[in-house]
Amino acid sequence: MRRIVLFGYRGTGKTAIGTILARGLNVPFLDTDTLIEQESGRTIPDIFREDGEERFRALERDVIATLPARDIVIGTGGGVVIDPVNMEHLRAASVCVLLTSDLATIGRRLARAPRPPLTNLPQNEEIAQVITRRRRQYAASADFCVDTSRTSTKEAADRILSLLEKGVVPAPERAAAFRWFAASPLPAPEHARLEALLTGPDRDVQTRFLGVAGFPCSHSKSPLLFNRLFKRYDLNYHYTRFEDPSIRTIMQVARDIDAKGLSVTIPFKKDVMACVDEIDDAAQQIGAANTVVFACGSAHGYNTDWLGIQKPLAGYKGARAVLLGAGGVAAAAAYALTDLDMEVTILNRTPQKAQELAEHSGCRWESWDAFSGINPDLVVNATSIGMQPDTGSPLRGDQLKKEMTVFDLVYTPPVTPLIAAARKAGCTTITGTEVFIHQAREQFRLFFGIDVPDTAIREILA
Template structure:
């Protein structure tokens, strides 16, 4: 369908480029900011001054909900993507184009715009702040990202027109990657607006393709999700770029090495030292880690508790980062004290040997112990008491020996499947801009 949605910060050229693109394609053009001003009978600045941002956002949602379906070019306001309802409506049967520019260019373009500031920061600082907050949503929703700095509006409109809303892909490079991953559906996949995949070695056991390919049509996301088994993190990135893929889920053994293979890891990646999500936008690779979110969300009711993290590897680092975000007092327990102390030093918490474990409000197992029935318990049975919550990050089997023992002792238990479900939901939003229903993820993973 010839329906193009332009998203991005104010000053990226959405209105001007959209009007030119609509003329080229002989399509109706809608500017949601102009529609809001027409309905309100005053400027957006006046709406902010008299009614505030919350009232403006509700007016914006109403205008977007009334946009006619069918072929059109639509320029949205910079903050339209903040409302999940808007993202769902804009995504449906549309090509979404994210227009970008650097903060200095945007500040120069908007200097005389007359819009009220949204923060107490200086103009360039505010733009950087908005890029930080809205950037993941823009990148997630977008089929194509285009940097408008140094480009005329006509040139950008022509780029969009030529693309047809689908990323440019070399048939030879694309065919080579598809051959390598064992896919014969080249003609079908090369026309997909969005391609994603899971990378690692091995990856054939992963249920992520089943989850994503089930959810995509339910949210009107024009995408396919594939297996990208690779030899290294750099090899995975090379395959991703050759295939014109938008994003990757990253699993073992590439989570730690992926951080040096991408351009912009976020704060969570830097702190944890691992990447599990990669999103491409205008040639830049953005890295995220949602593992810690998958640990934090099921524990949000235990804020401020005393916690033991068992292990000192990548999963333990994600756990410590998540628990400290909940203001918990964390002690790391590891058989190799040197590794435990090194991790504790990184995060400014304490470490203790296994034989000195004391009772705590929360115990998080971040070791592989429990994947086999014959595995020993990662903690002594004496610390499993009523009132203690035990979260085992091992999710196969769902009820590990530790969880069985903890349940029998009267502990509250959280299976590792909860971590997978919550991190998958966070990752889905980073990759697509859409927040999936947690219960629907549970249903799909159980099917």
């Protein structure tokens, strides 16, 4: 039996529900807080009072690293999700269930069993603030969600048992989803794999899905990367392609099969914003999202592109930059470049779009043919020109000077026509693979709470 790991803020019922659940499965129940107290010989309040939270978290990390690998139910502390090392250990070969409750219910429960405060705020304000602060991590911890606000511990445990035995997606929805996938341009082996996972007689009801959403998206390396990472971290997931001209259709199919999340690519990074329930601050300011995380009935939109763009440019703070393009990726690039205090000029074939993005992001803009008069330190290509099967380049070779750094955000092929021309001109070059690596690393953390070393991603892509 895979381990069952219960996550959630304190007061959501992890210990009481876990005890009943373990009894029903005829396996032991372990509570990480209890194990910490046994290991240290002190109560949790004493550890917080005498040593502080940092020491408690170190003890918690040590205990979690030694937990049994299977045939057990584990209840975790409310803050365990903030540590990627804990998430790597707890998510391996496990079914992870996030328990939630409304704030009033948690307040009443904690009043009966007080614990050390985490802030200087009154209890109800502290609960709201801490849950909000951990929202991303709680969403990342969830394979399944159970709201315990209005259920008995027995009812909640029965709900979890049902999820484990039957899953959450009824047969008609699974069959309809497979028909949709079967009509999409997926290779035959992937069709067969999805048929087995969605409608096969021996399907594992606990297997969850993620995918890349685009039109087209056959060029994406995300399925290769994520499926290999699932093996590396022993996650019961499958990553596929959601290819359709309508992002609303894709989102509906993803919800129908209870997908964990989507990596969003061309041309949907702006349109997907209208299809999610919550949007993080960076995506809101950029006006585009490339990541959707589904958790507890809600869809959360994020943008990790800007982090993937900014990471390779950390040493270029204050540079004079030209940004080619004015779409969703360009918006993320503008956000990343201005965050590094660069002087940015946006060029686009449609000047109006360049002007709109410039005004939105606080940059300058010019017509496309103004490039040669700017003499930038850095050129960032955020258009799709050069993406397979296109063999074009947004700039001519004679426009490139050896003093320039050229960063092409296109990553298929790894060496685009622009990068080839820039290298011939003696420029410093940064390929789109760097963006893919760093933004995918951030996506994986949003999906699972695990921090993948960039070296591991490079090995998979090599």
